[in-house]
Amino acid sequence: MTPPARRDGTPDRKRPRPQRGRRPSGEKASDIFVSNAKPARRQHVSADRARQATQSTSGQGVRLQKVLARAGVASRRQAEKLIDDARVEVNGQIVTVQGMRVDPDTAVIRVDGVRIRVNDDMMYFVLNKPRGVQSTMSDDLDRPCVGDIVGEKIAAGQRLFHVGRLDADTEGLLLLTNDGELANRLMHPSYEVTKTYMATVTGEADQKLVTALTTGMDLEDGFAKADKAKIIDAFQGKSLVLVELHEGRTHIVRRLLKEAGFPVERLVRTKIHTVQLGEQTPGAIRALNDSELRSLYKAVGM
Known part of the structure; x- marks a missing residue:
């Protein structure tokens, strides 16, 4: 049986790239269209953290317009215009006074309601875990593990860890990050984040x-x-089955298919929520793009 060209069984539809410099109909030339905002690590902040993150105009911290410029939202002069137009929010409060200083590591900043990620220390990656590799950063038995693949990043001081696990015989999409809050929410069953698998079964x-x-x-x-199931192909005593579910129990896909009378020969995770493996080759690693990261944050209420 020949597997489909794409691991997730769907065509690669690329969204058209927006034309630079164009503004929505009716928008004045003086308006600023914010399109480069990155989603942030946290969407909410406690009162204590808010007081620590927001500083007076003469206190410590970094000027708000400078933080916005560093985040790629706009130039510093345009950021000042955003503040004047009451389009910037810090820790739940609209800012209209120039010169406010904030702590970029703790402040919750939004522009037009969109949360801005201003902490560049957060890292987010997608790994196509090969078959036979342990979902651990190190292995006491010296077996091949995820840590071997991302060893250079670990050696460079980037403390990464995997979000959930894939057993050694299961291949495919594994998220790696140093964002503990996002990782915990993605793994928590209450958020019901879906995972999609392609299973080659006997029968x-x-x-x-x-x-x-x-x-x-x-x-x-x-x-x-399963939340969803679909037969992709069935030929010469084997079948390719798509299974989507939000269950997190150990070997849940294998156990479901075995109970149904179709033992798994090969299992590949192709998708977590909207993040897809696509044509990424086994062992390859890439950074999440802003759209993918924003989608994950939205899925877990961050």
């Missing part, structure tokens, strides 16, 4: 398998079901 599956997976079944540790 030629039909709609009965789809019904069984989406209806659910009792496993040894309780009831479980």
Whole structure:
């Protein structure tokens, strides 16, 4: 059986790139269109953190317009215009006075309601974990592990850790970050972040398998079901099955398919929420783009 060209079974649809310099209809030339804002690590801040992050005009910290310029929102002069127009919010308060100083590491800054990431120390990567590699940063038994692949980044002082796990025999998308809050929320079952897998199974599956997976079944540790299932191909005694679910229990996809009578021969995770593996080759690592990161933050309420 020949697997599909894309691991997630879907065509690669690229969004058209917006033309530089164009403004929405009716917008004045003096208006500033914010398009380079990066999503931030946290969407909320405690009162104590807010007091620490926001400084007086004569206190310590970095001038707000300078922070906005560094974040790529606008030039410093344009940032001052944003402040004058009451489009900038710091720790829940609209700012209209020039010269405010903030702590970029702790301040919660929004422009037109969009949270701005101003802490460049946060790192976010997508790894295509190869088969046979342990989902650990080091291994006491000296087995191949994720830490071997990202060793250069670790050696450079970037403290990365994996978001969740893939067992050694499972391939595919694994998120790596040093953002503990995002990682914890992505793994917490209450947020129901979906994961998509492509499973090569023994047996030629039909709609009965789809019904069984989406209806659910009792496993040894309780009831479980898939949010979505689809037969991609079935030929010569094997099938390629797409399974989407938000369950986080150990080996849940393998156990569901085995219980349904279709043991897994190969399993690849192709997607977490809207972040896709695409054509990324095994062992390759790339940084999340702003759109992907913004989507993950939205999914977990950050």
